[in-house]
Amino acid sequence: AQSVSQHNHHVILSEAASLELGCNYSYGGTVNLFWYVQYPGQHLQLLLKYFSGDPLVKGIKGFEAEFIKSKFSFNLRKPSVQWSDTAEYFCAVNAGGTGGFKTIFGAGTRLFVKA
């Protein structure tokens, strides 16, 4: 069965620090990969996605993620975080070329950025 593992449950950073959130998945076939963000009190929003092509994808608000197929990983990065990046981040995996039938979410990583 598919599973998604996010390595850090809580991360605390100071503003301007660099961010990397780990995500590993278990599935041997074609995957579609997503990072969603949930700001305090809000619903989940798509941050970025990978379907095919360049394994380094760029999303909104300066975030990027790199798909490393050999490591089954899709880590999220941002060179310099801001206080407004305080949120919970979810990695998600969907199996199949055109979307399969369901998406599996990781447990989430809560990021707190100190001003």
Place this chain on the structure above:
Amino acid sequence: DADVTQTPRNRITKTGKRIMLECSQTKGHDRMYWYRQDPGLGLRLIYYSFDVKDINKGEISDGYSVSRQAQAKFSLSLESAIPNQTALYFCATSRSLADYNEQFFGPGTRLTVL
């Protein structure tokens, strides 16, 4: 206007009560989902529907039922609520055969079962 709406946004109820959470969407998507979010567990799929005549159980369907009244509406029912169903519930939609199942979420319903 929001594309995916949920009602109510907050609900407090007692053990044994029947509760219905409603979801509506104006995105024209055919696929709809219900998730619950618990701290440290992320989002877990309760039920999903790929069209009006299609209902499928997710990983945690026990104690829940759903109804897809129309393409735009997908309701979640708790027949007899229990305290461990206290959680944040999200409805989501996606479009089949496009966008690789990118999902769009509603604002959530915070349910407390006393």
